[in-house]
Amino acid sequence: MQIKLSSFVKKEMLHILRDPRTMLVVLVIPVVLILLFGFTVSTDVNHIDVAVCAPVRGDAVRKTVERLCRTDLFRFKGFIDAPDIDAHLRTGKASAVVVLADDYETSGHYQVVLDGADVNTARVSEGYLRGVIGGGDQDLFVLQQVYNPEMKSAFNFIPGILGMIFLLICAIMTSVSIVREKETGTMEVLLVSPVKPAYIIVSKMIPYLLLSLVDLAIILLLAYFVLDVPLSGGVWNIILFSVVYLVLALALGMVVSNVAKSQIAALLMSALVMMMPVLFFSGMLFPPDNLPWALRWITYIIPARWYIDAMRKLMIEGVGLRSVLLEGGILVGETLLLLAAATKRFSDRLEG
Amino acid sequence: MDKVIQVKDLTKRFGSFTAVDAITFEVGRGEIFGFLGANGAGKTTAMRMLCGLSYPSGGSGTVAGFDIVREGEQIKRHIGYMSQRFSLYEDLTVFENMQLFGGIYGMSERDIRSRADDLLEKVQFASQRDTLVGSIPLGWKQKLAFLVATMHSPEIVFLDEPTGGVDPITRRQFWDMIRQAASEGTTIFVTTHYMDEAEYCDRVSIMVDGHIRALDSPQALKEQFGAKNMNEVFVKLCR
Structure with a gap:
């Protein structure tokens, strides 16, 4: 007897496609954020x-x-x-x-x-x-800003937006969707069936992973053609690095869904544990080096910090994968840790 | 009679609290077995152990010929389950729900189609095949949940308070479906709080504080307790 993963993935796709709010979050928010940060919210100084x-x-x-x-x-x-x-x-x-x-x-x-x-x-x-x-005739003082000479703030924001949106889709939306099944009781029926719990989880992840890749494509296209971000480190490198981060975000979502008992709890947990640190400690808004040392240590464990750092290097400085090995290594390590934690907690017998 | 459920001294403890205390019973093939008891008597806990959702703390048993401690995965393939909470996907159509659960139990796409059409035809619901489950009335949803639980023609169907919140007419129709399935050889293991439903069962067990206090046909139980109906039997036992 064989259980088809495809029937599960199809079901998840239908859930997403039939929920206008999900579609809104997935397709409209990234575009709005990019345009908002790219054009209006700008720390550029002119005139x-x-x-x-x-x-x-x-x-x-x-x-x-x-x-x-x-x-x-x-x-x-x-x-x-x-x-x-x-x-x-x-x-x-x-x-x-x-x-x-x-x-x-x-x-x-x-x-x-x-x-x-x-x-x-x-x-x-x-x-x-x-x-x-x-910098007059005698060049008494030369200030040269490389990589982003006009100091366009869009360059700074796009990696940050990527880091945030992927957490939103992969971690928050998957955890809420898993917890929703616990809440409505469908999870119980699935667990009584011969489906392995790992199947249930994997089939939840696949559609969100695909959606995130669509978002990545939208954002990169907007960044390149509308905001003139150079993406000089190579598009494939950017995509490869993003996939690592996406898997990490999915694993984070699994951990949250294991702990949270209700959708609201999952949402709050995600928002507090994930969104706040990303905003404050990832370097999206403030450079981590400006933080007091205690907080600076926190930034070292925030995955988004490493992702955003690496994305800046790849998108703006135009360096190759070799220069982001440290960031990549840390992200892979954290992903493995989270996956281990997530699978360890998942039990196919709903106790209690 | 062929026994599809056999349980001996089945026990479940949560810390120092014993939810199910050494219960022993058997259920025969094609039987409608009523599993009654007050709230908190241990019915749901016992049923979860039989379905492989929860490990027993003690005792032994087989379901559909498989050991409940060691062969939980095999058991899952041979049973159907309908929980007391309505548990179909509201944002999928009637057929998509059937398709999903058929797929979960490894049915081929062609089998799923013919079985689904067959089942829907029988309950005269074929016209709603492509309606979203969220927009059909509760009574129909419950009937549908039963059809989905029996999609893969399981040997045993576990129904956990399947008729909660459903009107009397729909409940009667629901029980017609149950009897139909039983007559085709499916064993029905059902918990309920409605004593008129208990009358429909072939045999009934009544749990009180983790023990099975009575187990017989409704007729025999009424004679044993000198009661007019199952309601009186229940009240006498549980008070």
Whole structure:
């Protein structure tokens, strides 16, 4: 007597296809997130209003101002006098004022006064201004940002979004769907049948794995064609690495479904144990190196951190698989651990 | 008579609590065996052990000729099971549910089709073959759950309070289906709280606090306890 895995997979596919909410989460949310983060939620800084205070206006001053005007990054708001600096910053007529010393011609001394109310913009402006002013004819100071010279934030967000969406689909949705069967009692009927529990689990995973791959394709296409992310590390490498992470997320979902007794519990558990750490500790929003040491240690066990790190390398830096061996090794190791934990807990006799 | 269930001193303990205390009984082929008892008397626990869902703490037994301790997997292939919670998939159609469970029990696609059409025809439900289960009335769902449990023509069907929350007319129709299946040689092992249903059984056992306190045909039990109906028998035993 042979039990067909296909009849199970088909059933899972039907569950997904007939539930509009699931389809919404799977197909619409990734696109919305990518476009949202790619275009609107952006930490890019452009068109910084810059005023210049230069009591002595020689050749060097003129050249510096020309350089400022040449780029899109700045809007030159004219020359102002020293006493007006404060007023200009306060009223928002300028968000940065460059003060060029009287002997700028010879010494190259300058000062930048920034509106620190928006720390992020201030910090970025500082970098830009140093680059543009300092990098004058004598190249006193050269700031070169490689891999992402325009500092587009989309580049940073896409790996993070991938890391989050795969957890959402693979870990949260599979665990909820397994727990749903426990809740409605269908799991009991399945366990009385000759189907091996492993079959039930595997057939739940396959459709979500396929859906995640569809999402990966959508996101990569959007990233490449709409947001101009270079994907220079090779698409197949990115896909290979993502599959490892997907299996890990599925194993995580299994562990959650073993522990959770109700769908709500599964959802809360997933959200607290998985989503929060991904947001805060994965490097998606904050660089892990900026965290206090205790929290920094937490980031070392968060799989998403390693995935996001590796994705940044593969997508933006364009390095090969060899450079992400550490990240890959850690992810594979964590996957094996989670799979072991998940299968150990699964019992085909529903005790109690 | 050919015995399809034989149980001796079957026991289940949860810590220091003994849910099922050394019960012994036999069920013959094609018999409708009523398994009665108050809530918490140990019926469900006993039944789970027979289905291979739970290991016994003591005692021995066979179901469909297989040992309940060692051959749980074999037992699962030869039984059908309908739980007290409605357990078909609401977002699948009537036929898709039958197809799934037929597939689980290793039936070929052609067998599934002919068997499904056959069963649906018999209960005059063929017109609803492609309706989503979620949109059919509860009574029909229960009947359907029974059909799905018997899709693969099992030797024994375990029914755990199959008629909870169902109206009296549908319950009667449900029992007609059960008797039909029994007359075709399927053994029915059923738990219920409805004493009129107990009257339909060939033999009835009544569990009280983990023990089987009475086991005989409804007629014999009524005579033994000097009762007019099964309800009185039950009340006398369980009080």
